[in-house]
Amino acid sequence: MPAAVLEQTINGLMSGSVYVLVALGMVLIYGVMHVLNFAHGVLFMLGGYVCHFFFTRVTGSYALSVLLSMGVLALVGIALERGVFRPLHGNLRNQVIASLGLILVIENLVVAVWGPNALQMKVPATEQLVPLGALRFPLQHLLVILVTFAVVAALFLFLKFSKPGTAIRAASQDRLAAMVVGIPVERIDWTTFALGTALAALGGALIGPLFLVFPLMGDAPMVKGLAGILLGGMGSVPGAVIGGLLIGVVESLSTLVLPTDYRDSVAFVVMVLILLARPQGIFGVRVRGED
Amino acid sequence: MLRVLAALLSLLPAFALAQEKVTVGIVTSLSGPMAAPGKFQMNGFRLAEEEINSAGGFALGGRKYLVDLKAYDTRANPAEGASAMQRLATVDKAPVVLGELHSGVAAAEAPIARDYGVPLVLTIPTGPGLTEQGNPFLFRVNANNDQLTQALADFVARQGWTPLAFIAWNNDAGRGGVNGMKKLLGESKIGYIGYFNVGEVDFASHVSNIRAGSARAVMLLMDEEPGSLAIRQIRDAGLKTQLIGTLAMGSDRFLKRLDADRLEGMVQYNAFPPNAAVPRIRAFSDRYRKKYGEEAHGFAAQSYDGLMLAVAAMQRAGTVTDGRKIRDALAAIEHDGVIGRIRFDSKGQAHPPVYVTQWCANGSRRILFPESLKADCGAG
Amino acid sequence: MMLEIRGLNAGYAGRPILGNVSMRVDAGEVVTVIGHNGAGKSTLLKSVFNLVPWREGAIELEGRDLLPLSPDRILAAGIAYIPQNRSVFPRLTIDENLRMGGYLLSSAKRLAERIDAVRQLFPMLAQRATQLAGTLSGGEQRMLELARALLMDPKLLMLDEPSIGLAPKMVDAVFNAVRLLRDQGKAVLMVEQNVNKALACSDRGYVMELGEILLEDQAQRLIGDRRVAQLYMGRR
Numbered sequence: 001m002p003a004a005v006l007e008q009t010i011n012g013l014m015s016g017s018v019y020v021l022v023a024l025g026m027v028l029i030y031g032v033m034h035v036l037n038f039a040h041g042v043l044f045m046l047g048g049y050v051c052h053f054f055f056t057r058v059t060g061s062y063a064l065s066v067l068l069s070m071g072v073l074a075l076v077g078i079a080l081e082r083g084v085f086r087p088l089h090g091n092l093r094n095q096v097i098a099s100l101g102l103i104l105v106i107e108n109l110v111v112a113v114w115g116p117n118a119l120q121m122k123v124p125a126t127e128q129l130v131p132l133g134a135l136r137f138p139l140q141h142l143l144v145i146l147v148t149f150a151v152v153a154a155l156f157l158f159l160k161f162s163k164p165g166t167a168i169r170a171a172s173q174d175r176l177a178a179m180v181v182g183i184p185v186e187r188i189d190w191t192t193f194a195l196g197t198a199l200a201a202l203g204g205a206l207i208g209p210l211f212l213v214f215p216l217m218g219d220a221p222m223v224k225g226l227a228g229i230l231l232g233g234m235g236s237v238p239g240a241v242i243g244g245l246l247i248g249v250v251e252s253l254s255t256l257v258l259p260t261d262y263r264d265s266v267a268f269v270v271m272v273l274i275l276l277a278r279p280q281g282i283f284g285v286r287v288r289g290e291d
Numbered sequence: 292m293l294r295v296l297a298a299l300l301s302l303l304p305a306f307a308l309a310q311e312k313v314t315v316g317i318v319t320s321l322s323g324p325m326a327a328p329g330k331f332q333m334n335g336f337r338l339a340e341e342e343i344n345s346a347g348g349f350a351l352g353g354r355k356y357l358v359d360l361k362a363y364d365t366r367a368n369p370a371e372g373a374s375a376m377q378r379l380a381t382v383d384k385a386p387v388v389l390g391e392l393h394s395g396v397a398a399a400e401a402p403i404a405r406d407y408g409v410p411l412v413l414t415i416p417t418g419p420g421l422t423e424q425g426n427p428f429l430f431r432v433n434a435n436n437d438q439l440t441q442a443l444a445d446f447v448a449r450q451g452w453t454p455l456a457f458i459a460w461n462n463d464a465g466r467g468g469v470n471g472m473k474k475l476l477g478e479s480k481i482g483y484i485g486y487f488n489v490g491e492v493d494f495a496s497h498v499s500n501i502r503a504g505s506a507r508a509v510m511l512l513m514d515e516e517p518g519s520l521a522i523r524q525i526r527d528a529g530l531k532t533q534l535i536g537t538l539a540m541g542s543d544r545f546l547k548r549l550d551a552d553r554l555e556g557m558v559q560y561n562a563f564p565p566n567a568a569v570p571r572i573r574a575f576s577d578r579y580r581k582k583y584g585e586e587a588h589g590f591a592a593q594s595y596d597g598l599m600l601a602v603a604a605m606q607r608a609g610t611v612t613d614g615r616k617i618r619d620a621l622a623a624i625e626h627d628g629v630i631g632r633i634r635f636d637s638k639g640q641a642h643p644p645v646y647v648t649q650w651c652a653n654g655s656r657r658i659l660f661p662e663s664l665k666a667d668c669g670a671g
Numbered sequence: 672m673m674l675e676i677r678g679l680n681a682g683y684a685g686r687p688i689l690g691n692v693s694m695r696v697d698a699g700e701v702v703t704v705i706g707h708n709g710a711g712k713s714t715l716l717k718s719v720f721n722l723v724p725w726r727e728g729a730i731e732l733e734g735r736d737l738l739p740l741s742p743d744r745i746l747a748a749g750i751a752y753i754p755q756n757r758s759v760f761p762r763l764t765i766d767e768n769l770r771m772g773g774y775l776l777s778s779a780k781r782l783a784e785r786i787d788a789v790r791q792l793f794p795m796l797a798q799r800a801t802q803l804a805g806t807l808s809g810g811e812q813r814m815l816e817l818a819r820a821l822l823m824d825p826k827l828l829m830l831d832e833p834s835i836g837l838a839p840k841m842v843d844a845v846f847n848a849v850r851l852l853r854d855q856g857k858a859v860l861m862v863e864q865n866v867n868k869a870l871a872c873s874d875r876g877y878v879m880e881l882g883e884i885l886l887e888d889q890a891q892r893l894i895g896d897r898r899v900a901q902l903y904m905g906r907r
């Protein structure tokens with residue numbers, strides 16, 4: 001039994017890592033621009049396709065393809081911020097409608113370019129098996145977790161200690177105040193968007209080799225990532241990390257005792273229960289002077 | 292210049308007189324979640340169409356008729372299916388409609404077929420309920436889930452591969468398959484059952500549960516894409532359990548997704564072993580490979596037979612317009628197709644042979660069942 | 672002349688608020704704008720800092736045209752602005768707030784010097800460097816805003832109702848801080864409802880109603896003005 005618990009914990013950490021990568025981008029963008037970008041799941045998917053493209057057509061190097069995919073999606077993020085979200089600034093309803101519309105546009109575009117079928121990405125790390133006690137995991141599986149942890153650590157250091165990172169936090173706490181101290185908030189907007197979409201692309205590029213690249217691959221991570229955000233506390237970056245991981249691990253462990261078709265519901269039941277006990281989420285803090 | 296034009300024009304009516312066209316309706320998935328199997332379906336229809344037309348059409352009452360396929364994309368969506376069926380019956384005036392992949396969509400099309408008196412010949416959907424509605428205009432060329440399950444259950448019981456575990460699609464096909472096996476093998480012979488939803492790709496929790504259980508074999512009731520992921524995850528986790536797959540998993544295409552190592556020993560039921568040492572199968576496989584450059588697929592063979600059968604029924608009924616007469620001809624027909632002899636029972640269901648093939652170490656397949664066709668690696 | 676505004680019209684989408692406003696602030700001078708709620712006082716300061724959607728007229732800092740500049744450029748040109756509502760970053764520490772005040776300074780050394788300088792003016796900020804700004808009292812937050820605004824060593828500070836919502840003791844502290852600024856040679860343009868105390872530490876004042884300047888005079892004379900007393904000081 002303990003082996004099964006260990007196995008499911010590692011599985012949960014892996015799916016949780018993917019949720020975290022999606023959730024981080026959404027929470028950063030929400031913080032700065034106050035818009036929930038529901039198209040984040042399809043950007044995750046697009047990241048997978050772009051990585052696949054670079055890997056199979058341009059360079060045989062997976063690591064390079066991941067970086068290129070993040071770069072391309074960062075540019076896509078900037079274009080979306082400029083072309084879609086900035087013109088609608090201040091109109092939450094239209095931004096939400098636009099992000100829902102983007103889902104259809106990007107999904108149809110991907111199907112038109114790459115077809116509806118799942119694509120395979122044969123990277124060496126999926127073939128290499130790493131023994132862990134009695135268990136073994138594909139190296140890629142562990143890489144997803146390790147890379148995510150490294151990226152999360154780097155992101156924390158960036159937000160906490162660097163000047164642009166502090167400026168992103170400042171702009172998300174009070175946009176007017178940020179303008180008043182001379183922070184160029186529009187530049188913060190698009191850098192944050194680029195950062196968020198690059199993180200989504202990283203998620204899609206990391207998971208693609210394990211679970212194929214296909215048009216619906218971003219749906220579950222988007223919904224679970226959103227649940228992670230709510231669980232962690234809307235707008236909180238550490239909350240998104242803990243919330244995303246928690247959802248992944250809890251839903252994996254639940255399959256040890258519950259039929260697997262309840263797995264998706266488990267995540268949401270846990271979310272609702274925790275929010276009932278703590279409506280602001282795990283990390284949702286209320287500070288004086290904040291409305 | 293004018294003279295040339297006039298000469299050309301004078302040729303036109305001659306052509307039209309010599310060969311008339313019969314519009315045969317096709318409902319299939321050209322896009323959406325079933326686009327991949329839809330392609331095999333269309334390949335089968337197109338190959339049959341090409342063979343008929345390149346022979347100058349089929350003969351009926353001293354005339355020759357060309358086949359003109361009118362295909363609609365029903366996208367695995369019942370509403371689209373119903374509207375396509377309606378159009379084919381009323382606008383396109385097709386005397387017979389073929390195809391469909393999705394049982395739910397077929398269920399929406401069947402009543403319209405009856406209302407307009409246009410026979411609908413299914414070539415892929417496997418939901419057993421479809422041919423239980425008492426709809427005289429519905430026919431099915433391929434074996435349904437009950438038939439497939441029956442054949443597989445016999446085989447599994449004979450091999451002693453129980454308790455049998457499942458990873459199955461959380462839909463009619465998956466749940467129906469599991470329940471069918473349960474009924475045939477008996478509840479006590481069933482181990483872990485795990486369902487997953489369309490789009491789900493992580494089978495780790497099922498793998499864990501199967502490892503913890505005592506199942507001697509795992510049946511994968513799913514399509515090609517999830518199938519390749521499930522097998523990879525099971526084998527990578529070090530599970531050596533016997534694997535049992537579906538129709539979708541016995542092809543070279545599938546091998547390309549994985550590798551011989553991970554597949555070795557796995558068995559799957561199959562409607563069509565493309566390399567079997569049976570002349571009609573060999574001949575079809577060769578023609579298919581020539582046209583499409585790949586191994587023939589069961590869905591294509593079934594669909595090819597469907598169109599050939601429909602043409603035979605029109606010839607027999609002596610009409611290319613009267614759907615009712617064509618229906619009666621279909622009900623009585625006996626057709627030697629690529630997949631075997633096709634005869635519809637009173638419910639409109641055919642009973643083609645079901646095969647069980649097994650992957651060999653070198654990436655070829657052998658036939659294990661039926662006994663009469665048993666053949667070693669390279670024949671499956 | 673430090674700041675000069677001539678014939679300024681400004682407002683929000685399709686809604687003019689300021690009509691033909693002209694005013695000036697000289698170097699080292701404290702100027703107060705008073706007026707009823709909704710008169711357009713905040714809009715005036717926001718217009719100078721390029722935070723309203725529509726502006727027309729002339730705004731110059733030491734002869735330099737400010738109209739085409741974005742807020743960060745205006746700040747770099749020498750004007751700091753503290754808006755009417757609280758504007759500290761609540762979940763940044765005091766120290767981080769100060770460092771954001773020096774966002775436009777590219778030299779780390781210069782930033783450290785400036786932070787040291789404002790800490791000398793407000794010693795409380797040095798003692799509680801790692802406290803989250805959102806946990807400070809209202810008065811302390813005002814002080815942090817002032818300190819943060821001084822980081823760029825501006826020539827002119829624009830304060831929008833600095834004493835609003837503060838306890839009497841803190842109100843005095845705020846106006847003392849304004850005097851301190853003047854002693855340091857800064858020019859101050861301030862909007863205030865606390866007319867007496869504000870004019871008491873000002874050189875000149877403007878009265879604004881319905882988006883227009885009604886009156887301009889020495890602060891002492893405005894304190895003595897009967898109409899001002901009646902309308903804005905609650906005396907009959």
Ligand SMILES: Nc1ncnc2c1ncn2[C@@H]1O[C@H](COP(=O)(O)OP(=O)(O)OP(=O)(O)O)[C@@H](O)[C@H]1O
Nearest residue numbers: 683686688706707708709710711712713714715755
């Ligand atoms: N963002 C905005 N959009 C539209 N109208 C606005 C906006 N901000 C202020 N107004 C309007 O402009 C007018 C002037 O507002 P302003 O805030 O400048 O007044 P004020 O003199 O500062 O008042 P108070 O003493 O209450 O702060 C008011 O009628 C107000 O409703």
Ligand SMILES: [Mg+2]
Nearest residue numbers: 712713714755
């Ligand atoms: Mg105001």
